[in-house]
Amino acid sequence: MSYQSEYDLIKNAMVELFELEPDDVQPExxxxxxxxxxxxxxxxxxxxxxxxxxxxxxxxxxxxxKTVEDIVNAVAELEVAV
Known part of the structure; x- marks a missing residue:
């Protein structure tokens, strides 16, 4: 999965689960x-x-x-390890 795909998945999850505004969910x-x-x-x-x-x-x-990007990177590392 690409960085952008992982970011989009996590961003969409955060918007859906926590009712956040999409513009508020940035990598930083x-x-x-x-x-x-x-x-x-x-x-x-x-x-x-x-x-x-x-x-x-x-x-x-x-x-x-600590950040959204940290989550994206953690997910990417898990996929590499699998």
């Missing part, structure tokens, strides 16, 4: 400060991504993410 958007997402939201996103991609996401993978 901070999850907590800019998008007001918390750890419960992160779990919801992981479950959504698991269902969409079939990949298994470890909690450790998402502990260090």
């Amino acid at each position: 958007s901070l999850l907590n400060e800019d998008l007001d997402l918390d750890s419960i939201d992160a779990v919801d996103l992981v479950v959504f991504l698991r269902n969409k991609t079939g990949a298994t996401f470890e909690a450790e993978t998402f502990k260090s993410v």
Whole structure:
């Protein structure tokens, strides 16, 4: 999957799951400060991504993410590892 495809998947998921405005979800958007997402939201996103991609996401993978781009990169790394 390309970076743009992964970004679009994650952006659309965040808009759908958390009722965010599409323009607010940018690669540099901070999850907590800019998008007001918390750890419960992160779990919801992981479950959504698991269902969409079939990949298994470890909690450790998402502990260090701070931005939307961090999530995209984490998903890309998982796909490379598979």
